[in-house]
Amino acid sequence: MKIVIAGAGAVGTHLSKLLSKEKQDCVLIDDNEERLAGLGDYDIMTLCESPTSIRALKDAGVQGADLFVGVTPEESTNITCCSLAHALGAKQTVARIDNYEYLAPQNKAYFQQMGIDSMVYPEMLAAIDLINGLKMSWVRQRWDVHEGALVLLGIKLRETAEILNQPLKDLCGPDDPYHVVAIKRGDETIIPGGLDVLQLNDLAYFMTTKDYIPYIRKIVGKEHYADVENVIIMGGGKTAVRAALTTPDYMNVKIIEQDAARCEKLNQLLIDNSTMVIHGDGRDLGLLVEEGIKKTQAFVALTGNAETNILACLSAKKLGVRKTVAMVENLDYVGMAESLDIGTIINKKTVAASHIFQMMLRADVRNLRSLMLVDADVAEFVAAEGSRVTKRPVKNLGLPFGVAIGGLVRGEHGILVNGNTQIEAGDSVMVFCHEHKLGSVEKYFKKNTLF
Amino acid sequence: MVNIRLVCKIIGSLLFIEAMFMAACLIMAFGYHEDDVMAFLMSTLFTFSGGCLFLYFGRSAENSLSRRDAYVVVTATWVIFSAFGTLPYLIHGTISNLADAFFESMSGFTTTGCSILSDVERLPHGMLFWRSLTQWIGGLGIVFFTIAILPSLVGGTVKVFAAEATGPLRSKFHPKLSTNAKWIWSIYILLTVCCGIAFWGAGMDWFDATNHSMTTTATGGFSTHNDMCAFFQSPAIDYTSILFQFLSGINFTLLYLSLFKMKFGSVIGNSEFRFYFFTVVIATAVIMLMLINQLDYDTEHALRSALFQVVSFMTTTGIYSDNVAQWPHITWVILGMLMIIGACAGSTTGGIKSIRAVMLFKVLNNEFRHILHPNAVLPVRVSGQSVPQGKLVSLFAFLALFIIMLIVTAAIMIIAGIDHTNSAVIALSCMSNVGPSLANDIGSNMSWAELSEPVKWLLSLLMLMGRLEIITVIVLFTRAFWKEN
Numbered sequence: 001m002k003i004v005i006a007g008a009g010a011v012g013t014h015l016s017k018l019l020s021k022e023k024q025d026c027v028l029i030d031d032n033e034e035r036l037a038g039l040g041d042y043d044i045m046t047l048c049e050s051p052t053s054i055r056a057l058k059d060a061g062v063q064g065a066d067l068f069v070g071v072t073p074e075e076s077t078n079i080t081c082c083s084l085a086h087a088l089g090a091k092q093t094v095a096r097i098d099n100y101e102y103l104a105p106q107n108k109a110y111f112q113q114m115g116i117d118s119m120v121y122p123e124m125l126a127a128i129d130l131i132n133g134l135k136m137s138w139v140r141q142r143w144d145v146h147e148g149a150l151v152l153l154g155i156k157l158r159e160t161a162e163i164l165n166q167p168l169k170d171l172c173g174p175d176d177p178y179h180v181v182a183i184k185r186g187d188e189t190i191i192p193g194g195l196d197v198l199q200l201n202d203l204a205y206f207m208t209t210k211d212y213i214p215y216i217r218k219i220v221g222k223e224h225y226a227d228v229e230n231v232i233i234m235g236g237g238k239t240a241v242r243a244a245l246t247t248p249d250y251m252n253v254k255i256i257e258q259d260a261a262r263c264e265k266l267n268q269l270l271i272d273n274s275t276m277v278i279h280g281d282g283r284d285l286g287l288l289v290e291e292g293i294k295k296t297q298a299f300v301a302l303t304g305n306a307e308t309n310i311l312a313c314l315s316a317k318k319l320g321v322r323k324t325v326a327m328v329e330n331l332d333y334v335g336m337a338e339s340l341d342i343g344t345i346i347n348k349k350t351v352a353a354s355h356i357f358q359m360m361l362r363a364d365v366r367n368l369r370s371l372m373l374v375d376a377d378v379a380e381f382v383a384a385e386g387s388r389v390t391k392r393p394v395k396n397l398g399l400p401f402g403v404a405i406g407g408l409v410r411g412e413h414g415i416l417v418n419g420n421t422q423i424e425a426g427d428s429v430m431v432f433c434h435e436h437k438l439g440s441v442e443k444y445f446k447k448n449t450l451f
Numbered sequence: 452m453v454n455i456r457l458v459c460k461i462i463g464s465l466l467f468i469e470a471m472f473m474a475a476c477l478i479m480a481f482g483y484h485e486d487d488v489m490a491f492l493m494s495t496l497f498t499f500s501g502g503c504l505f506l507y508f509g510r511s512a513e514n515s516l517s518r519r520d521a522y523v524v525v526t527a528t529w530v531i532f533s534a535f536g537t538l539p540y541l542i543h544g545t546i547s548n549l550a551d552a553f554f555e556s557m558s559g560f561t562t563t564g565c566s567i568l569s570d571v572e573r574l575p576h577g578m579l580f581w582r583s584l585t586q587w588i589g590g591l592g593i594v595f596f597t598i599a600i601l602p603s604l605v606g607g608t609v610k611v612f613a614a615e616a617t618g619p620l621r622s623k624f625h626p627k628l629s630t631n632a633k634w635i636w637s638i639y640i641l642l643t644v645c646c647g648i649a650f651w652g653a654g655m656d657w658f659d660a661t662n663h664s665m666t667t668t669a670t671g672g673f674s675t676h677n678d679m680c681a682f683f684q685s686p687a688i689d690y691t692s693i694l695f696q697f698l699s700g701i702n703f704t705l706l707y708l709s710l711f712k713m714k715f716g717s718v719i720g721n722s723e724f725r726f727y728f729f730t731v732v733i734a735t736a737v738i739m740l741m742l743i744n745q746l747d748y749d750t751e752h753a754l755r756s757a758l759f760q761v762v763s764f765m766t767t768t769g770i771y772s773d774n775v776a777q778w779p780h781i782t783w784v785i786l787g788m789l790m791i792i793g794a795c796a797g798s799t800t801g802g803i804k805s806i807r808a809v810m811l812f813k814v815l816n817n818e819f820r821h822i823l824h825p826n827a828v829l830p831v832r833v834s835g836q837s838v839p840q841g842k843l844v845s846l847f848a849f850l851a852l853f854i855i856m857l858i859v860t861a862a863i864m865i866i867a868g869i870d871h872t873n874s875a876v877i878a879l880s881c882m883s884n885v886g887p888s889l890a891n892d893i894g895s896n897m898s899w900a901e902l903s904e905p906v907k908w909l910l911s912l913l914m915l916m917g918r919l920e921i922i923t924v925i926v927l928f929t930r931a932f933w934k935e936n
Contacts, residue, residue, distance in 0.1 A: 002626070023627070025625065025626040025627050025630070026626050027626050033839065040609070040613070041518075041609050041610055042609065043608060043609050043626075043627055043628050043629075044626055045623045045625070045626040
C-alpha cells in the first residue's frame with residue numbers, strides 16, 4: 001500500500017516510522033532538509049520539496065497513492081496539498097486541521113468536494129481522551145467502542161484489588177462479565193493466557209460492557225476513589241480549550257495560564273463556559289493551594305513542555321491530588337513518566353498518528369489505537385462475509401501467538417468473546433495484538449479471495 | 452558496543468547463500484564430469500556448516516542493529532565470503548597457497564579481476580564458472596543481493612545498505628529498499644541474459660557466453676581464456692562487450708527509469724551520465740587518432756581498440772582486446788585517469804565514480820569564480836539538485852583518502868622491489884578495482900602470481916577498501932569505533 005505524507009513534523013515522522021515498520025511504501029515530503037535528515041535510517045523515501053508543489057507531488061507518486069496525509073503545521077497548506085493530491089489521483093486524503101468548525105458534519109460534503117476525505121484535529125482527539133480519563137478517575141485509560149457497547153479499561157492494580165495472584169482461568173471463566181486482554185508489567189507487555197496471573201502494580205486492560213463497570217471497580221478495589229468534580233488544568237493551549245469545552249457540566253474547571261494575553265484570549269474562547277481562567281504559574285505551590293488544590297480531584301498539565309508537565313504532576317500528587325494527567329510530547333519520556341506513577345499520559349502525536357493509521361488498513365477497520373503505554377494495538381475489525389473468522393468458534397481459529405479477541409459488537413449489543421463464541425459476518429470484533437502484528441490478523445477478517 | 456551475535460547471525464545466513472552458489476557450480480562440475488566435483492561438494496558442505504556455526508553463535512542475538520554493527524556486518528561479510536570463496540581453489544588444488552587463493556577470491560568478489568592464475572584454460576569448467584560467479588555476485592554487492600531476496604534477514608537494512616552502497620548521493624525510486632533492490636537486480640539479470648545471448652549470437656559457445664556475460668555486466672574482467680577478449684579475434688564480440696560494459700557502467704536507477712518508466716529525459720539530463728558519456732567519447736577520439744597516426748591502425752580497428760580499451764578501463768573491467776603494452780605511453784596516462792574516475796555511482800563499477808568527478812569540477816569552477824566575485828553564493832548542482840555543503844566536505848575527505856591510499860600502496864610496492872611504473876599501476880588498479888595493469892611486466896602479458904605473499908594480502912585488503920569506498924573499512928580501524936560510547 002502506498003502512502004504519501006506531507007509534513008515531517010511530529011505527527012508525520014511518527015506516522016512514517018510506524019508505516020516503515022509495517023512494511024508499507026511510504027513517501028515523506030517536507031521542504032526542510034533538516035527535518036528529513038533524521039529519517040535516514042528508516043525504510044522510507046524522503047523528498048525535500050514543498051508539499052504544495054504539483055511537480056513534487058507527482059514525483060512522490062501521488063497518482064498511485066492509496067492515502068495522502070497532510071500534516072504540516074499549517075492548516076491551509078494541508079488543505080491545499082490534500083486538494084491537489086486528490087486532483088492528481090490519490091485515493092484517499094487526510095488533512096490535519098486547526099479549526100473545530102471544519103469537523104462539523106454539515107461541512108463534510110463541502111470538504112469532500114474539495115478532495116479532503118477526512119480530517120484530524122489532534123488537540124480535539126487528545127481532549128476527548130483526557131476527558132474520558134477524568135470521567136472515571138480510577139481508570140488510567142478508557143476506550144468506548146460503538147458508543148459504549150463495549151468498554152476497554154486500563155487500570156493500575158493496587159493492594160486493594162481482589163483479583164491479584166490468581167490464574168486468569170479461575171478469575172474470568174467464559175461466563176464472567178469481563179476479560180483481561182493485556183497486562184503491562186514493568187516494561188513488558190503480556191497478552192495473557194489462562195495461566196497468567198495479575199500482580200501488584202500491573203496495569204491491566206479489562207474488556208467489559210457498560211453495565212459491569214461498577215463491578216470492575218469493585219474487584220479492583222477502587223470504590224473509595226472520589227469522582228472528579230474539580231479539575232485544575234495547567235497551561236492554556238489548544239488542547240486545554242478543547243478539554244474545557246468538552247467537560248461534562250458537573251465538572252468545574254480552572255485553567256492556570258502563565259501568559260496574561262493568552263488568559264484574555266482564553267476568556268474569549270471559553271465565553272459560554274463556566275471555566276475560570278487564572279493567571280499564574282502552575283508550578284507555584286502557593287498558588288495551587290490558594291486555588292484549592294486540596295479539594296481538587298484531578299490535575300492536568302498541558303503545557304508544551306514535557307518536563308514541566310511531569311514535574312507539576314508530581315508536585316500535585318504530593319499535595320494529595322489522586323488523579324494527574326500529563327501531556328508528554330516526547331515519546332521517549334512516556335515510559336519514564338509512567339514509571340514515576342503519573343496517572344494518565346496524553347500524547348497528541350500517537351493519538352493523531354493512530355487515528356490516521358486506521359484509515360490505511362485495508363480490512364474494514366473502524367477504530368484503532370495504540371495503547372501507547374503498552375506495546376500493543378487494539379483494533380476493531382468487521383468480519384467480512386465468508387471470512388475465516390466466521391467459519392469456526394474462536395478457540396479453533398488458530399490465531400497467532402500474542403493475539404487476543406476481546407469482545408464483539410453485534411447490532412447494538414456488546415458481547416464478550418470466549419472460546420466457544422461463533423463470530424458472525426458483520427460483527428465488529430475487538431482484537432488485541434502485540435506490536436504491529438495487525439497485518440497478520442487482518443487476513444482472518446477479510447473475505448478469502450482465492451476460494 | 453558491537454552486537455557480535457547479531458553480526459554472526461547475519462553472516463551465517465549469508466553463508467547459506469554462498470553455499471547455494473557453490474552448489475550451482477557443483478551442478479556445473481557434475482555436468483562436465485570433471486575432477487572438481489569433490490572440491491565443490493566439500494566446499495558447499497564446509498560453507499554450509501560454517502553458516503550453521505555462525506548461526507549457532509548468533510542464536511540468541513538481540514535484534515537491534517546499530518550503525519557500528521552495520522559497518523562490521525558489511526566488511527566482515529566481504530572478508531568471510533572471500534575466505535570461504537577460497538575453498539574450491541584450495542580443495543581442488545588449482546591454487547595451493549592460501550594467500551594466492553584469498554587474493555583470487557577477493558579479486559573475484561570485488562570485481563577487480565586480477566588473477567594469479569597464469570593459465571586459466573586448463574581449469575575445469577566448474578572452477579571457471581565459480582570465478583565468474585564470484586564476480587557476478589560481487590558486482591552489485593553481496594549484502595545488496597541479500598536485501599533483494601531476503602529483506603527480513605537483515606534487521607536494519609537501511610543502515611547496512613548505506614554502509615555498502617557506493618557513490619556520494621543516494622537516490623531511491625521506490626519507497627521500500629527491498630523493492631528498489633529487486634528492481635535493480637532484475638535489471639542486472641536482464642542485462643546479463645541479454646549480454647549472454649548477444650555473445651552467443653556473436654559466435655561464443657554457450658559456456659564462454661555465460662561466463663563472459665557474467666563478468667562483463669559485473670565489470671569484473673575474469674575470462675575463461677588466457678587472452679581474454681583478444682582470444683576470439685571477433686569484432687562482433689568486441690562490440691558486444693563494449694556495449695554491455697558501457698551499459699553496466701550506467702547508474703542502475705537511471706537504467707530503471709529509462710527501461711521501465713520511459714523517462715529518457717531524466718537520463719539525458721543526468722549530469723553524471725553526460726559526464727560518463729562525453730568522457731568516453733573524447734578519450735576514445737584522442738586514443739583513436741593516436742593509434743592511426745603513430746601505429747598505422749586502420750580506422751575501424753583503431754576505433755574498436757580505442758573504444759574497447761576506454762570503456763573497459765572507465766568501467767573498471769580491465770580487459771584487453773589488443774596489446775596495449777605496445778601503445779604510445781600517453782594512452783596509458785589517459786587510461787590511468789579513466790581508471791581513477793570510473794563510471795557512474797550505483798552501477799557495478801569501481802573507481803571514485805563519475806559523479807564525484809562532476810562534483811569536483813563544479814567545486815573547482817566555483818572556486819575560480821569565487822575569486823572574481825568574493826560575495827557570490829555559488830551552488831554546486833548535480834542534475835539540477837543542489838549538493839549540501841556537508842556532502843562536499845565528505846567528497847574531499849574521500850578524495851584525500853583515495854590519494855593517500857594510492858601513494859602509500861605505491862610506496863610499499865616500491866619497497867617490495869617492484870619497479871616504479873608497475874607500483875603505481877598496481878596500486879591504482881587495486882584501489883579502483885580495475886584488474887590488469889598496464890606495463891609489460893604485469894597484467895596483460897604476465898600474471899600477478901609473482902608478487903610476494905605479504906603484498907598479496909595487502910592488495911586483497913586494498914581491493915576490499917576500493918570496493919567498499921575506503922571509509923566503510925577504515926572506520927573499523929579507528930579508535931572511536933571501538934570505544935564504549
